Amino acid sequence: MDLLITILLDGLEFSSYLFIVAVGLTLIFGVMKILNVAHGSFYAWGAYAAAYLIGVVSNHGFTDLATMAMIPVAAIGVGVVLGAIIERTLLRHMYHLDEVIIVLATFATFLILEDTILLVFGVDPYFAYQPMAALGNVEIGGIGRLVYGLSMILLALAVAVSLWFALNRTRWGRLLKAVIHDREMASYLGINVSRVYIVTFVIGAMLGALGGAYVAPTVSVAPGFGVEVIVLSFAVVVIGGMGSIPGALIGAMVVGMARAIAVHQFPELELFVVYAVMAVVLVFRPEGLFAPAKARKI
Numbered sequence: 001m002d003l004l005i006t007i008l009l010d011g012l013e014f015s016s017y018l019f020i021v022a023v024g025l026t027l028i029f030g031v032m033k034i035l036n037v038a039h040g041s042f043y044a045w046g047a048y049a050a051a052y053l054i055g056v057v058s059n060h061g062f063t064d065l066a067t068m069a070m071i072p073v074a075a076i077g078v079g080v081v082l083g084a085i086i087e088r089t090l091l092r093h094m095y096h097l098d099e100v101i102i103v104l105a106t107f108a109t110f111l112i113l114e115d116t117i118l119l120v121f122g123v124d125p126y127f128a129y130q131p132m133a134a135l136g137n138v139e140i141g142g143i144g145r146l147v148y149g150l151s152m153i154l155l156a157l158a159v160a161v162s163l164w165f166a167l168n169r170t171r172w173g174r175l176l177k178a179v180i181h182d183r184e185m186a187s188y189l190g191i192n193v194s195r196v197y198i199v200t201f202v203i204g205a206m207l208g209a210l211g212g213a214y215v216a217p218t219v220s221v222a223p224g225f226g227v228e229v230i231v232l233s234f235a236v237v238v239i240g241g242m243g244s245i246p247g248a249l250i251g252a253m254v255v256g257m258a259r260a261i262a263v264h265q266f267p268e269l270e271l272f273v274v275y276a277v278m279a280v281v282l283v284f285r286p287e288g289l290f291a292p293a294k295a296r297k298i
Contacts, residue, residue: 005141007260013149015256016156017211021229022236023159023248024207030243031180031200035099037106038086039208040230041113045082046209047216047225048117049074051126054217064134071131074213079206082113087201092194110230118223125222132217152214156252159207163245176200180243235278241288250289254281 025039053070086109094102135147167173178186179196187193212226236255240247255274262273281289 002141002143003264005143007257007264009140009143009145009150010263011253011257011260012153013256014259015252016152017215018229018232018236018256019156019249019252020159020214021208021211022233022240022252023163023245024204024211025233026237026240026243026245026248027163027207028201028204029237030245031176032091032095032197033099034091034106035103036204037103037230038109038113039106039204039233040226041110041117042078042082042205042208042226043212043229044117044226045078045113046075046212047221048121048126048212049078049209050213050216051128051221052121054128054130055126058130064130067128067130068134071213071216072210075206075210078209078213079202082209083202083205084198086205087198091201092197095197110226114224114226123223125220126216127220128217130217146218148217155210155214159210160245160249167245172199232274235274238288239278239281241291244288244290247288247290 021039021043024042025036028034028036028039050071053074054067057067057070058064090105090109091102094105132146132148135151137144138147138150139145167176175186175191175196178189178191179193183193211229232255236248236251238251239254240249240251254277258273258277259270262270266273285291
């Protein structure tokens with residue numbers, strides 16, 4: 001029973017941060033039809049910015065609990081600045097080009113942003129343990145767990161509910177769906193597609209940065225931080241269905257649980273199991289488990 005609880009909680013925690021990152025990626029693809037490889041850099045920049053700000057605030061005498069406020073500050077700052085710059089200066093001039101060209105452009109952007117991190121933050125790792133230390137531990141079923149890790153599950157649920165509400169109960173959500181189904185017709189009807197694009201891209205960038213910022217206190221933030229997560233995020237999005245937010249949630253759960261089981265039971269298969277699950281899903285559902293329906297133009 002102890003092993004089962006440990007696997008369940010580890011899987012949920014890993015799924016949570018994967019969902020937060022992957023849902024930003026799938027949101028951008030669903031609206032803009034862009035496979036944004038640079039999303040991994042948003043994650044890395046969010047982690048570095050949060051770790052740096054937490055260190056600065058802590059050195060100025062603020063309590064460990066107060067340092068948690070730097071996590072959303074870092075996520076919003078990175079998302080707004082980097083997201084707006086990349087969308088306005090690069091992507092807005094490429095929407096009419098082939099998707100492969102845009103993938104190559106975002107991959108080049110990813111490499112540039114990774115090197116820029118080294119110029120801004122240096123090569124030494126950052127340790128921002130204060131928020132994790134502030135929340136302490138709790139015992140679940142006789143097993144000690146970090147409260148900070150459990151709070152990541154609540155954060156993922158909050159993100160999922162907020163996105164569902166925004167897409168289904170707000171005017172912005174209706175505009176977004178109109179652009180998703182037919183960009184040209186939405187433009188003819190007076191919808192400012194350019195504004196929808198930049199808002200969507202900035203929100204997606206903020207979600208990617210939020211995932212990195214929230215993970216930062218649990219790990220050593222070092223160069224190459226965003227490489228693994230972008231690969232795993234693509235796996236989540238492919239499993240769930242490109243452009244599907246419920247698919248991102250289910251895909252993250254599948255990947256998180258599969259990885260947790262492998263880590264505790266078959267550690268030699270940890271790297272293999274995620275891609276094995278993805279391969280199996282694609283054999284039977286080439287477009288993913290919850291691929292959104294495509295509108296048929298007449």
